[in-house]
Amino acid sequence: MTDTMRDSPVPEVDKALENPPLGARISRKIQSSWKSVVVFLPYSWLLIFFLLPFVIVAKISVAEALIASPPFSSLLEWTDEGILTIRVVIDNFLYIFQDDLYVTTYLNSIKISSISTLLCLLIGYPIAYGIVRSPPTTKNMLLFMIILPFWTSFLLRVYAWMGLLADQGTINNLLIDLGVIETPIRMLYSEFAVYVGIVYTYLPFMILPLYANMEKLDNTLNEAAADLGAKPTSIFFTVTLPLTMPGIVAGGLLVFIPATGEFVIPDLLGGGNVLMIGRLLYNEFHANHDWPVAAAVAIALLVLLVAPMMLYQHYQAKEAEAR
Amino acid sequence: MSEQQAYIDSPWLDPDAEPFIKVRGITKKFGAFTAVNNVDLDIYRGELFCLLGGSGCGKSTLLRMLAGFEQPTSGSFSIDGVEMANVPAYERPTNMMFQSYALFPHMTVEKNVGYGLKQSGVPKSEIEDRVNDILKLVELQDFKKRKPHQLSGGQSQRVALARALVKEPKVLLLDEPLGALDKRLREQTQFELMNIQEKVGITFIVVTHDQEEAMTLSTRIAVMDAGQFSQIGTPTEIYEFPESRFVADFIGSTNIFEGRVAEESGDHVTVDTEAGPVLIDHGMSVQNGARVFIALRPEKIQLTKEPPVAAGPNQAKGVVEDIGYLGDVSIYRVRLDNGTLVDVTAPNLVRPKNRTHKITWEEDVYLSWSASSPILLTK
Ligand SMILES: Nc1ncnc2c1ncn2[C@@H]1O[C@H](COP(=O)(O)OP(=O)(O)OP(=O)(O)O)[C@@H](O)[C@H]1O
Ligand SMILES: [Mg+2]
Numbered sequence: 001m002t003d004t005m006r007d008s009p010v011p012e013v014d015k016a017l018e019n020p021p022l023g024a025r026i027s028r029k030i031q032s033s034w035k036s037v038v039v040f041l042p043y044s045w046l047l048i049f050f051l052l053p054f055v056i057v058a059k060i061s062v063a064e065a066l067i068a069s070p071p072f073s074s075l076l077e078w079t080d081e082g083i084l085t086i087r088v089v090i091d092n093f094l095y096i097f098q099d100d101l102y103v104t105t106y107l108n109s110i111k112i113s114s115i116s117t118l119l120c121l122l123i124g125y126p127i128a129y130g131i132v133r134s135p136p137t138t139k140n141m142l143l144f145m146i147i148l149p150f151w152t153s154f155l156l157r158v159y160a161w162m163g164l165l166a167d168q169g170t171i172n173n174l175l176i177d178l179g180v181i182e183t184p185i186r187m188l189y190s191e192f193a194v195y196v197g198i199v200y201t202y203l204p205f206m207i208l209p210l211y212a213n214m215e216k217l218d219n220t221l222n223e224a225a226a227d228l229g230a231k232p233t234s235i236f237f238t239v240t241l242p243l244t245m246p247g248i249v250a251g252g253l254l255v256f257i258p259a260t261g262e263f264v265i266p267d268l269l270g271g272g273n274v275l276m277i278g279r280l281l282y283n284e285f286h287a288n289h290d291w292p293v294a295a296a297v298a299i300a301l302l303v304l305l306v307a308p309m310m311l312y313q314h315y316q317a318k319e320a321e322a323r
Numbered sequence: 324m325s326e327q328q329a330y331i332d333s334p335w336l337d338p339d340a341e342p343f344i345k346v347r348g349i350t351k352k353f354g355a356f357t358a359v360n361n362v363d364l365d366i367y368r369g370e371l372f373c374l375l376g377g378s379g380c381g382k383s384t385l386l387r388m389l390a391g392f393e394q395p396t397s398g399s400f401s402i403d404g405v406e407m408a409n410v411p412a413y414e415r416p417t418n419m420m421f422q423s424y425a426l427f428p429h430m431t432v433e434k435n436v437g438y439g440l441k442q443s444g445v446p447k448s449e450i451e452d453r454v455n456d457i458l459k460l461v462e463l464q465d466f467k468k469r470k471p472h473q474l475s476g477g478q479s480q481r482v483a484l485a486r487a488l489v490k491e492p493k494v495l496l497l498d499e500p501l502g503a504l505d506k507r508l509r510e511q512t513q514f515e516l517m518n519i520q521e522k523v524g525i526t527f528i529v530v531t532h533d534q535e536e537a538m539t540l541s542t543r544i545a546v547m548d549a550g551q552f553s554q555i556g557t558p559t560e561i562y563e564f565p566e567s568r569f570v571a572d573f574i575g576s577t578n579i580f581e582g583r584v585a586e587e588s589g590d591h592v593t594v595d596t597e598a599g600p601v602l603i604d605h606g607m608s609v610q611n612g613a614r615v616f617i618a619l620r621p622e623k624i625q626l627t628k629e630p631p632v633a634a635g636p637n638q639a640k641g642v643v644e645d646i647g648y649l650g651d652v653s654i655y656r657v658r659l660d661n662g663t664l665v666d667v668t669a670p671n672l673v674r675p676k677n678r679t680h681k682i683t684w685e686e687d688v689y690l691s692w693s694a695s696s697p698i699l700l701t702k
Binding site: 218219220223224225226227228229230231232234238239242243 | 367390391392411413415417418419421423425426427428429438439442443486490516
């Protein structure tokens with residue numbers, strides 16, 4: 001009796017699994033196609049708006065400069081014998097890596113953006129920490145103030161800094177009126193001004209990821225550390241800092257990557273005195289009309305920046321794994 | 324046993340003993356809400372003191388004030404003669420096991436447990452030895468290299484316990500230390516806790532809402548209700564001589580009958596209750612006619628099918644309405660003729676024949692109890 005009871009239901013269950021009712025099958029199909037739509041959308045976005053322009057720029061970077069419209073040779077060419085040939089010119093890349101100007105400019109860009117990132121971190125970290133620790137109503141206010149500058153044009157804000165830093169600008173005038181100095185301090189058109197501009201502009205990109213990360217921190221961990229005899233500084237280095245590392249990495253990359261390719265800030269605040277790759281690129285493109293070299297500069301910059309991006313991806317994957 | 328000997332086992336009876344932890348008038352308010360309300364407490368060296376009470380009654384808050392995470396709104400306390408008000412958490416001679424464990428997610432089990440030793444500058448090799456020893460104690464020696472997210476709830480709890488124990492502080496504060504463990508491991512760890520406590524003489528304050536745990540572990544229990552202590556005493560005192568309905572009801576199960584004092588003399592009291600007249604042979608000064616409560620433990624009532632030989636107090640008649648079989652004992656819920664429900668537990672002394680109990684549903688039964696069993700309560 002038990003045997004029949006045990007035997008009979010099993011094949012039925014099997015059948016039910018193999019042949020689910022029509023409704024279930026349809027809903028499963030919709031589900032899976034919905035899933036592919038969800039996956040497909042961002043990919044097509046990336047394809048159209050990132051990969052395609054990139055391919056075009058890459059194509060130009062291996063072309064030759066011509067006085068024509070467009071001002072570069074095409075990749076595919078028909079020879080006189082009617083054979084399709086591909087012309088790849090790597091001279092542009094060789095040129096930028098052999099020319100001292102480009103190499104120094106790359107290095108200088110990286111130096112400036114690294115130092116700016118560090119400054120943003122040093123300023124942003126305590127700010128983010130302060131925001132997380134403040135009561136809820138103040139917290140929203142403070143967060144709002146962090147994003148507030150985005151409501152005005154970025155260009156306008158940089159011009160405002162020019163007004164502040166100029167020889168006859170607000171700061172110098174104020175210091176002279178107060179009798180602190182007699183002749184104006186040269187601030188505009190220097191590396192200092194570029195640092196000010198970059199740190200000012202990108203600080204929110206450091207603060208927001210740090211804030212998001214610190215918001216998740218469990219305060220009982222600090223209590224536990226204190227309970228086990230750790231002093232506040234020691235708690236910071238053994239508990240808080242390691243746990244906010246993902247925020248530091250995210251914020252750091254969000255500042256470092258755009259700052260390296262920054263054009264407006266070095267152009268307006270640095271003048272001719274600060275070499276950054278964004279300005280060089282602009283010059284190649286507009287002043288020299290050398291599109292292929294400009295494209296090569298851009299591609300090299302991209303490769304330069306892809307490395308830290310990969311690092312970030314790797315870090316995030318590890319982070320996800322740890323969860 | 325001499326008086327001096329008795330004082331060593333129960334220092335709280337010695338009027339000259341100096342308490343190790345002195346709590347005086349501690350109050351903690353969160354806004355308008357009072358979590359701990361003007362509490363006094365003396366705990367002696369080497370005690371295993373349990374804080375017992377329902378959820379939200381302020382146990383964790385009291386512990387957190389002792390550990391230094393929460394500043395008392397008013398009041399003060401001292402540990403080992405040192406006033407604690409201005410001592411920061413990291414300098415207090417206490418270690419706490421958190422209710423939420425609070426394990427460091429970025430450190431391995433080993434690093435978590437060794438953290439406190441490292442902070443106090445213990446040499447590396449010694450840290451390793453002590454961590455190994457304590458992990459063996461909580462049966463986690465094979466999990467040293469795991470991160471907290473790779474542990475089960477019970478394993479996390481044991482890591483938290485090990486981390487608090489390993490520094491062997493003067494006072495250990497344990498917030499629900501054994502809640503997530505299975506029965507076997509819980510009993511074993513309870514036993515180990517008592518062992519450690521005897522071995523190193525640490526003073527323990529353990530928060531729990533498991534009254535059975537409190538009874539087995541502790542030298543004394545404080546029953547807490549709404550930020551105040553309802554009663555402080557040894558497990559026996561708390562169980563056999565509760566001072567209020569709340570304590571009687573909270574510790575173990577109790578039948579509580581409301582009644583009026585019918586006769587009061589020096590050595591006995593008779594109370595008219597819903598369960599009939601109750602005679603109590605231990606006196607307590609109450610007014611004739613006063614409204615009182617009688618608490619009667621289910622295991623102190625006898626249950627028979629035979630009617631009593633003579634009429635009198637301390638007996639009642641009813642019908643079995645429900646039976647709960649717990650293995651070692653069974654709980655019978657008996658409805659008296661006037662509708663009052665009385666719980667009675669009876670040990671299952673013999674293996675029931677034919678898989679049925681001697682007493683079953685809907686049977687007429689007779690209850691009786693001795694005059695020393697009922698407890699007279701006025702609040
Ligand atoms: N930081 C706080 N702010 C406001 N109220 C709090 C705070 N901490 C605790 N409380 C309140 O104080 C009361 C006591 O909390 P506590 O954590 O001490 O309870 P408990 O006895 O440990 O309870 P449980 O057994 O559930 O852990 C609760 O009502 C709680 O809501
Ligand atoms: Mg609690």
